[in-house]
Amino acid sequence: MPTRIPDVWEATRTVYESVARRKGAIIWGDKTHWCDGALRLAEKFPDACFIFLWRVLPDTVGAIARGALTERFYRKRGLATKTLVAREKLKHACDQLKARGRKVHEVFYEDLAADPSKAMQQICHFLALRFEPRMASLVGADRSLIAGGERQHHAGLWGDRIAPQREKEKLIAPAMKLKIDRYICRWRGRYGDWWPKYCSHNPKVGSAPSRIELWWDLIIYRSLTFWDQILKVVYGAAPLAAIHSLRSWLDERSRSWNQSPGCETPATRLSV
Numbered sequence: 001m002p003t004r005i006p007d008v009w010e011a012t013r014t015v016y017e018s019v020a021r022r023k024g025a026i027i028w029g030d031k032t033h034w035c036d037g038a039l040r041l042a043e044k045f046p047d048a049c050f051i052f053l054w055r056v057l058p059d060t061v062g063a064i065a066r067g068a069l070t071e072r073f074y075r076k077r078g079l080a081t082k083t084l085v086a087r088e089k090l091k092h093a094c095d096q097l098k099a100r101g102r103k104v105h106e107v108f109y110e111d112l113a114a115d116p117s118k119a120m121q122q123i124c125h126f127l128a129l130r131f132e133p134r135m136a137s138l139v140g141a142d143r144s145l146i147a148g149g150e151r152q153h154h155a156g157l158w159g160d161r162i163a164p165q166r167e168k169e170k171l172i173a174p175a176m177k178l179k180i181d182r183y184i185c186r187w188r189g190r191y192g193d194w195w196p197k198y199c200s201h202n203p204k205v206g207s208a209p210s211r212i213e214l215w216w217d218l219i220i221y222r223s224l225t226f227w228d229q230i231l232k233v234v235y236g237a238a239p240l241a242a243i244h245s246l247r248s249w250l251d252e253r254s255r256s257w258n259q260s261p262g263c264e265t266p267a268t269r270l271s272v
Contacts, residue, residue: 009044027127035086036225038093042102049127050102052094055109056198057087057180058172065171072250078220080176084183085221091187091195110198182209 005011020028029048034041042048061083067074097104105126112119116136124131134140172180186208187195209217235243 013045027129033086035089035093038090039096042097042100048102050094050097050104051123051126052090052104052106053109053112054106054196057084057184057196058177059109060087061172061176061180069171072253076224078224080172081179081217081220082224084179085217088183088187108197179209179213182207182213 005014016028016030020026032041038050042050061080064074064080064083094104094106103126105123107119107123117133120135121131124135184196184199185206189208
């Protein structure tokens with residue numbers, strides 16, 4: 001790392017390019033859930049290409065509910081609502097990037113799972129890379145860097161092929177199911193039947209969220225996002241020993257919760 005780096009963006013580029021050269025790679029990149037930052041990333045990295053991966057919304061929320069059974073991160077109150085708002089923000093960012101003439105490719109999880117080879121060939125064409133058949137298979141995949149890979153919500157990682165996972169909707173509270181339906185109605189009214197491209201079911205309600213609901217959901221989203229920023233500052237400033245002790249205590253608490261009777265009862269279903 002050079003002694004003088006003007007900002008975190010240049011530091012990111014320097015580190016990633018260094019790793020890419022060491023591995024003989026011609027393209028470097030990363031995955032992020034930073035929905036508010038897609039346009040800022042485009043500004044800071046004008047040569048970047050963007051790949052957006054979409055999944056059926058009930059399955060996304062169901063995956064959060066399944067993860068909450070074994071992982072404390074997914075038990076945050078309001079996380080499902082934050083996911084709905086984030087999906088809308090990510091779609092807005094995708095449209096904005098397209099309007100600005102940036103290189104954007106959209107992948108639907110259902111298409112990827114149904115025909116991995118075709119989906120990966122399209123991605124390789126987008127990135128101007130040569131397609132390798134091994135890209136469409138999980139045989140011999142390196143999973144060593146996946147934290148918590150032994151937990152239930154990562155169970156699908158250990159197979160040798162890419163296959164769709166239908167999440168257990170029974171883990172989602174009825175109120176959240178109706179909220180999902182309202183958001184789907186909102187998006188269908190805005191984009192037509194082509195987005196979301198796939199739905200696991202036809203929405204049971206015919207109206208979009210009210211302005212009050214949208215306003216309240218945005219407050220929840222901003223509150224959780226702000227709290228995440230506070231945690232970053234705290235973790236960045238606190239001594240490593242204190243952070244390790246705190247994480248160990250939280251993990252132990254989480255394990256105790258997992259082993260307690262009734263931890264998978266309907267009372268733990270993901271709610272609004």
